[in-house]
Amino acid sequence: MAVVVMKFGGTSVADVERIRNVARHVKREVDAGNKVAVVVSAMSGTTNQLVAWVRDANPLYDAREYDAVVASGEQITAGLLAIVLQKMGLKARSWQGWQIPIETSDAHGSARITKVDGEAIRRHLDAGEVAVITGFQGIEPKAQRLATLGRGGSDTSAVAVAVALRADVCDIYTDVDGVYTTDPRIVPKAQRLPKISYEEMLEMASLGSKVLQTRSVELAMLYRVRVRVLSSFVPPEKMSPVVVDRLENIGTIVTDEDEIVEQQVVSGIAYAKDEAKITILKVADKPGVAARIFGPLADANINVDMIVQNVAPDGKSTDMTFTVQATELPRALEVLKAAEKDIGLFDVQSSADVAKISVIGVGMRSHAGVAAQMFKALADKGINILAISTSEIKISVLIDAAYAELAVRTLHSIYGLDAA
């Protein structure tokens, strides 16, 4: 008998029919004797409609009121799922974040969960009742006003609830059946990973593989919550209920590195096509120039990712290349233009036709030559590398977007990730 947190996203609860499907997943667990807390998102489309109304009301809206409006989406789903579960003969009730309470910071619209009181929920679980909990939201305890966590926050809600309940597993149901070595739409031979470490998942999440929200993985890593990624679209009856020591039979478990016995050197290839490259040419090569470029960008809340600096052949000026989100490109160029007086005269080139390809694996820590292998493979295909950045468990390169698929397929193959 296990304590299980199950989380269902917007497409899994898109209408009452899909909610009935979710209820059958829940019933499977209850019938097996597990204690179940379910965390739900808003029905897909609902949040977009609510946000559109808020923006129409005032593009510069009060984030506290935005939260009051947008939080209604999950409240609808939670109530409906509780009703469907009751119809199936289960004991169930809905819980809104403030009723538990799930306490948050006062950063309305992108609040952080500060505390989850598991007492009341636990008591109801012990009485055989399913707890259906609104994801994405909580209450700011000082002003007692609703706060939302920002897009994708329901994953984080689920992990936080799992921590509070000391759950055996936090099952995140999505529209894919696990985490893959890369995007199967690009590489048909991509394989589902039965296990992945928190660290690798974090790199995957932040590098464009949108299966889990980054913050939820950080929280899971901090509290050592075992998270599984599963598909809600598999017929509920075809899946076996949670048994604590047999979690790896299905989906992908995100867990401690130590629990992964046969660790590959490289676990996956991620790519992101939503980056843009900016190159600043012939800036005077003197102390403080980087600060004068990146300070104004930071002030404007523009995230800079990869940064490469080259000394120009004349030895007096320097070229600086970096990437930003493609959607931020026009704003970034404006900010740089406004800062020209401060930076000194420079030429600028920019392009959104770039892609970031990353090779990820905790095995890199103990294996040399992974980067060299990558650079050689790309060179063999005639793919030019525009920039490089690395971490302990990841190597990313920026390339021309036209070569993105070729690069992903090539790397997937040379690191031995192709399915037989």
Added chain:
Amino acid sequence: MAVVVMKFGGTSVADVERIRNVARHVKREVDAGNKVAVVVSAMSGTTNQLVAWVRDANPLYDAREYDAVVASGEQITAGLLAIVLQKMGLKARSWQGWQIPIETSDAHGSARITKVDGEAIRRHLDAGEVAVITGFQGIEPKAQRLATLGRGGSDTSAVAVAVALRADVCDIYTDVDGVYTTDPRIVPKAQRLPKISYEEMLEMASLGSKVLQTRSVELAMLYRVRVRVLSSFVPPEKMSPVVVDRLENIGTIVTDEDEIVEQQVVSGIAYAKDEAKITILKVADKPGVAARIFGPLADANINVDMIVQNVAPDGKSTDMTFTVQATELPRALEVLKAAEKDIGLFDVQSSADVAKISVIGVGMRSHAGVAAQMFKALADKGINILAISTSEIKISVLIDAAYAELAVRTLHSIYGLDAA
């Protein structure tokens, strides 16, 4: 300077554009120095959609979950209106029923308000902030779960808030500009009543004139809250702001009888076409037969309105005629059939082609002959009366539905209500 509660129904807040119109009504009051609490309904259509989802999830739903789902409608409107008011430069915040709190009974789906704590709201009003409050809902204090008041409950919310704030007036904005002597679609010469007593309004409300919810009028009468009925569709700038001793300039004030100086004998003619007549023929005329007929109907929660009993010519059996809501007719007939063994053999006739016409006026108390005048006028037009019921300030007759408009027009004229 007055404390004003303003209530806006679903059609008045149907979309963001209409919400902007509501905000201009609010701004007018604030600019005049009044302290304003606004009570809002869900955007029209929203509640119906939510109810449809709940019914789809389970026709026999848990009323507590129904409330959790349906309460989201007003929460959306309240947040949006607060945002629009802020855009216009006003200080404003939304309040959900549980945040105030508005406490209710545990009769989920049709709860009664038991207590409104005006402290927090009052403090915010004193600080120059507009309070935007969700109508139709509150919190059941024991289980701390959301409860809704049932259809039209936002009127009651508004009056309850007005009581808690000791407001000078509770302005109910609807899609008509006041209470009329009768339905202007039937009688073009119908006149807006500048004032009407609580008692008359109660009869109007319960007799099919759907301007105000009955319970809100009862509450206003109990606490002597002056309620006004106004149109939100009049351009906000064309209305003057609330001045306490000049409330009668616009709309209809519902107030104490004593405040109405020139009282007409008859204030209005109401009609209801949604009744059905059931006649039970030749029931044994013995003690307890009425209880055996109406007991099962009451048990099935079917409201019986007018009741007429005639002794049959043979002196041994009796005929019983009564009315129910037309929508309840099939169920009522089923209930009667099931009770046939208990009631004894009988014949039954039923018809939904009936209308109830009512003449209402507190002046009747001191004027004899109102009923006689009514019966004569109807007889002169050849309209047959099927049943009669009376109260101190009202006479209702049941007639063939085909004659409803003729009857209303005739009575409106003979009691001197036609506009010059």
